[in-house]
Amino acid sequence: SNLGYERMLLIQQALKLFIQMLLNLLILWIGARLVIKNKLSIGQLMTFNSLLTFFINPLQNIIGLQPKLQSAKVANNRLNEVYGVEKEFTEKTYINDVKKIVGEIQIKNLYFHYGFKNDILKNINLTLKSKEKLVIVGTSGSGKSTLAKLLVGFIKPSKGEILYENHKLQLIDKQTLRKYINYIPQEPFIFSGSIEENLRLGNKENVTIEDLENACKIAMIYDDIDNMPQGFNTMLDENGSILSGGQKQRLTIARALLSPADVLIFDESTSGLDSITESKLINNLLLSKSKTMIFIAHRLNIAKKVNNILVMKDGSICEKGTYTELIAKHGEYYKLEQG
Incomplete structure (x- = not known):
């Protein structure tokens, strides 16, 4: 010790x-x-x-x-x-073309548990259409983040299937999959180097400075960078200590917007922001019609904006619908809303 x-x-x-x-x-x-x-x-x-x-x-x-x-x-x-540590690229895969997996995402009879413990996810069935915006809400421990990690292939399902345009997840090359789907965690990862180098990490090809600026404007971080003496050339250490928690989160969101991914999963990625900045940022993200977005959120004001809500409880999907429909049901979402 x-x-x-x-x-x-x-x-x-x-x-x-x-x-x-x-x-x-x-x-x-x-x-x-x-x-x-x-x-x-x-x-x-x-x-x-x-x-x-x-x-x-x-x-x-x-x-x-x-x-x-x-x-x-x-x-x-x-x-x-x-x-x-065993490599995650040991399995033989057949699909290494992103174009083949673009489209609908289906989850069929999905179960997941760690080791011999009880199931964290139970019988999950979900269809996510291309360009759809979805918010997943639920209490802590309901399995929201676990479901997100399964979609990106960080962990394997215990039972059931995840299909990308009818192709099984286990047959898709992981590097190909992660060019298509990007997971933005609650804890942002900042690397040693300039702000521009951090933003360009994992980018699609031919990203211009205008693209960087536009992504930063959508992510509500452009003004913060512009006010720094060296702008995009400002050097960051590995922990990004000169940035606040909210600034680091917005920087990683801008990085995700610059990636080639068509599907973005925001796992509590705006938790470090005040409600006004978060509201503007969510509005900016929802204006993007070209990307599928999944928001995992504790704050229900995000759910109201997305208005396509999935409610999880004890590892199962208990409700799905719009804000108005779920409030009218007086079910689990209504209880969450009432606090």
Whole structure:
């Protein structure tokens, strides 16, 4: 643990200091006695004392080697864990042309569970037409994010099928699939480099600076970038520490809009925004008629805007319809609305 590591580090630092002080004390004590007895001159004592550092420094370095070896061992273990992870591209796939999967998405009798645990998703049946806009709502743990990850192929269904234009998901090359469908998580990923480099990551070909600006305007991040001294050339560290949580989320949304994907899944991707900015951003996204969009949301104001609502409860789809229809039913969505 970190606490144990820090404790050992402090003990070793104290040990190095103790050895240095003890040797200095011994040399001065024994040397002073020899000077008193005229067996050693003061100059010789001072010379010997100064030369002592050539012995102490290597000794301290040997003691300081242990934490470095420990860190190297941990790094080696982590590296081996990464290399030990099974590749997700081991299965043989037959479909590697994006054009073949463009169109309707169907989910048939889908079940999912982790290991031997209970089903997280139970008997999910859903048809999503091309260019459709859908919002999925439900309480925490209802299976919304799990369903989204299944659509992108991050995890495999326990039972049932996911079809892209009647092609089974397991037969589609994963790289091809992810050119077609883009998952934008709640926690944004920012990479070391300029804002422009972050936006161009995974982009379609021939993206111009005008395309970058338009995507940033839709994602409501253009003004923030424009106000920075270096604009799109502003450098970011790996965590994007100079940006707020909401700015990072909007930057990743702009990146998704610049990708070649026809299907975008927004998994709580606007949770870090205030309600006014979020409302404008959702309005901008809904104006895009060329992309299929799935919004996973806790805030029901998004559901009102999309007006094509899927309600999940305990891993099942319990209601589907427009805002007016679901309110009139006085069912699960009505309960969520009432708080």
